[in-house]
Amino acid sequence: MNRERRRRTWFLGALVILLIVVMVDRRSPTALDPVRNVLGSVFSPTEGALRVVTKPVSNLWDNISSNDLRDQIDELELQNEQLNEELSSLRESVAQSNALTHLDDALVVSDFEGPIARVVAGSPSNFETSVIIDKGEDDGVGIGNPVVSGAALVGRVERVGPNQATVRLILDRDSTIGFRLGRSREAGVITGLGSEGQLRGELIDPEADATLDEPLLTRDVESGLYPPNLLIGTVADEPPQPGGAVVREFDVEPAFDLHTLEFVRVLDWVPSEETVFPPVGGEEPLVDGVLIR
Template sequence: MTDLLTRPGARRPAVEDRLNRRGSLEPREPGRPRRSLVVALVLACVTLMTLDHVDDGAAIDPLRRVVGEVYGPAESGVEAVVRPVVAVPHWLRSHHDLADRIDDLESENDQLRSQLASNDYDRNRLQEYDALTATAESIGYALVPARVVGIGPAQSFSRTVTIDAGSRAGLKPDMTVVNGSGLVGRILRVTSTTATVLLVVDADSTVGARVGRSMKVGFLHGRGDLGQQARLDLELVDQTYVPSAGETVVTWGSQDGAPYVSGVPVGRVESVYSSLRETTQRAVIEPFVDFSALDLVGVVVPSGTTSDRSVIELDGSLR
């Protein structure tokens, strides 16, 4: 027994009990502060809180200034270094939002350019409709509005156009066609949704006409030209009458208004010449209508005509 107690590394039970009771050999967890340090920190915090409430913390103001002078520059330096790194996510979000905003603005600009490009077209169409309404009032006939959707081929040697209204709109052959400027022509044939119009400038077209205040009558013949060179020849019945340049020529009118109603403006006298061989007076007429830019036209129909579209009545109202 004695050997076991005196052998190296062996401890007596009584000594071990005393050491364990004192706590000097108690194991301490790694990273855990000693109890005395914790007590000291708590007492320090309580002391600082107490001093901070005495005279509004006047006792610890010097300490605050010292801490501010020491740590203030360091804090500013750290902030200057960290700020760009912290701002990276915000910059990425802002950059993405900016790119989306640029795309939206470019789309809006494209829409505005498209609207600006079509403004003149829309304005012209509105002016044409207003002029057509005024024509209905001035000539005293109801009109079915229609759009020119095609021009006859040059190989046919006839001047015709196709409009987007037909029998469903109440149209039929030998109806007068006008626009806001004057006489356009007459309907040759119709389908359910379209109609073919023979222009007054066609070489085979003949229209009865009256000249100016004299009301002298004659016959208009087309030359087959379009655009600025389009002209009509007026053969007067009264061979002794010489019309003056600038006089207005209107339609004479046909029986029952087919194919031409009366009183529709056609053009003005440009010049007068005599045919020695036929001993007649002839006048060159400049038409009011620009046949190379036809768009909105109106077909003269009896008042009360059943149509699949709005009809411009005699007083310019819509039905």
């Protein structure tokens, strides 16, 4: 009887500790990092080995789930061609807008150093949109490094182990980025919509407008989470007319395809020390490291 009571007391104690963990993690998201690092270094080698061992299973699954590989390859080749064309035109737009705003010295993706990594796993849960890459601390990857695919912003490194890192994609519901439109230079905020593979944009100026297919670039914000002028995506539908809606949101097509994401580049860039990392779902609305009131 006593033993049973003691076990129950221990269990209730564990539940209380768990509640404290939830609160501590909310208040200070980095407080549990030492524990996370230890766990990461314990699990990381096993996960790597499991990925290698189970590769035939995942390859087989890929083959089963793809109806017609030849069609898929043809479609991808076509998409690749179209994307290359879009990329050239977007680069041109970026160059034009840089010139217009006297930002000739603005950095572009190719100006950054950084390792190329392979995406080895998708989100382990349905409630986060992230990928795991096969490069980690040993390759110079650090927390906060932006991750790109070609010229397109993919996300940022959130957790890093010796040989792998977790990248929170810009599609994640907790991802909020300040943007500037490529042509009109109007500023706004983008939030992820989860694994639906879409983004939602909102312009700060209620009178501003965005045109279809207009590129969206990361904003030049002091102490921002991303370097300026990285391509986020394009306007997928025009926002409602000014005065026509209280919230003038619009869909944004990300510049990368989550389903075909295989290789990414981790940029050797970290936010400045003054950058305030947004508390996940915290009370203060932070956009790209900047407090919005």
